[in-house]
Amino acid sequence: MNSPSRGNSLKWLLLLTLAVGCGGSESSVEVVELKGVDEQLGVSESALTGCLNYKSTLSTTATSLNLRTGPATSYSIIAVMPQGATVTTMDSPSCDSGGWYKVYWGGVMGWASGTYLSVVTQTASVRNEAITRVEGATMGAAGGTGFSYWWGHGAWKPNQAAGTCTGNCGSCTHSGSYGADCSGLLAKVWQVPSSNTNVSVDSHPYGTIHFNVDSSQWYTVDRGSLLKADALVYNLNGAGHTFIYESGDGWGNMLAHECKGCAYGCVKNIRTATTSYHGIRHF
Numbered sequence: 001m002n003s004p005s006r007g008n009s010l011k012w013l014l015l016l017t018l019a020v021g022c023g024g025s026e027s028s029v030e031v032v033e034l035k036g037v038d039e040q041l042g043v044s045e046s047a048l049t050g051c052l053n054y055k056s057t058l059s060t061t062a063t064s065l066n067l068r069t070g071p072a073t074s075y076s077i078i079a080v081m082p083q084g085a086t087v088t089t090m091d092s093p094s095c096d097s098g099g100w101y102k103v104y105w106g107g108v109m110g111w112a113s114g115t116y117l118s119v120v121t122q123t124a125s126v127r128n129e130a131i132t133r134v135e136g137a138t139m140g141a142a143g144g145t146g147f148s149y150w151w152g153h154g155a156w157k158p159n160q161a162a163g164t165c166t167g168n169c170g171s172c173t174h175s176g177s178y179g180a181d182c183s184g185l186l187a188k189v190w191q192v193p194s195s196n197t198n199v200s201v202d203s204h205p206y207g208t209i210h211f212n213v214d215s216s217q218w219y220t221v222d223r224g225s226l227l228k229a230d231a232l233v234y235n236l237n238g239a240g241h242t243f244i245y246e247s248g249d250g251w252g253n254m255l256a257h258e259c260k261g262c263a264y265g266c267v268k269n270i271r272t273a274t275t276s277y278h279g280i281r282h283f
Contacts, residue, residue, distance in 0.1 A: 036066040036080040039073055039113035048114035051095040053123050060085045062116035071100035071111045078110045147266045149259050150174045154184025155202035165262040172262045180266060182242045183207045185259045186231055189244055190282045192217050208233055208240030221279040223250035234276040
């Protein structure tokens with residue numbers, strides 16, 4: 001059976017959204033069901049298995065392949081990918097989960113059957129870049145600790161004065177040219193955007209309100225599978241915080257790098273996190 005391409009599928013969904021939003025009813029709009037190849041019918045000898053490095057490139061081999069919300073046919077279909085579509089693995093390492101891989105395609109993340117995937121390129125582990133940034137930026141700058149908490153800022157430099165913070169943020173006051181708040185630290189360590197590479201140049205492009213939702217540069221991960229250089233974040237009722245995970249139990253005690261607050265500064269410490277936090281990972 002020929003299935004609609006992703007473009008046609010998304011076009012029908014868009015038309016449905018516009019019609020309902022403009023006063024139409026669902027019954028007056030044709031609904032196209034997303035449906036690709038039956039993932040259960042693949043030949044086992046040709047199936048992709050084992051582990052791949054993060055951000056490896058794969059290609060779909062079926063006429064149309066479902067991208068699902070989870071690693072089984074019981075999960076709903078997000079999109080249908082055409083034959084020859086290239087997808088990117090999104091775990092490190094990316095190992096088959098019952099024959100399924102977590103992948104990113106056309107701005108959408110989901111699970112695809114390894115039965116109909118082939119390897120185009122397998123990268124070196126680019127996760128090492130993020131790990132190096134954590135160790136280099138947070139540890140290399142004054143041993144990774146000691147700079148002041150600076151609300152709405154992000155900059156530090158070895159052998160420079162740490163600065164001081166007084167009061168309660170965001171009405172706190174700061175002296176000195178270096179320091180960071182929680183989001184300023186994370187943006188520097190992850191180098192987001194890609195121009196935010198010089199730790200001595202003050203830059204604060206994002207707040208926790210941005211890190212709290214998936215974007216083209218980071219995405220949600222389960223707290224039970226956190227990797228070094230991932231982060232945890234929450235933003236609720238105008239308040240928020242984020243910190244960088246190094247090791248430990250994502251639901252228990254964790255070793256973390258964070259700009260903790262005015263009275264604490266930027267520290268490396270053991271901490272826990274409430275259920276308000278969720279894990280995020282840089283692409």
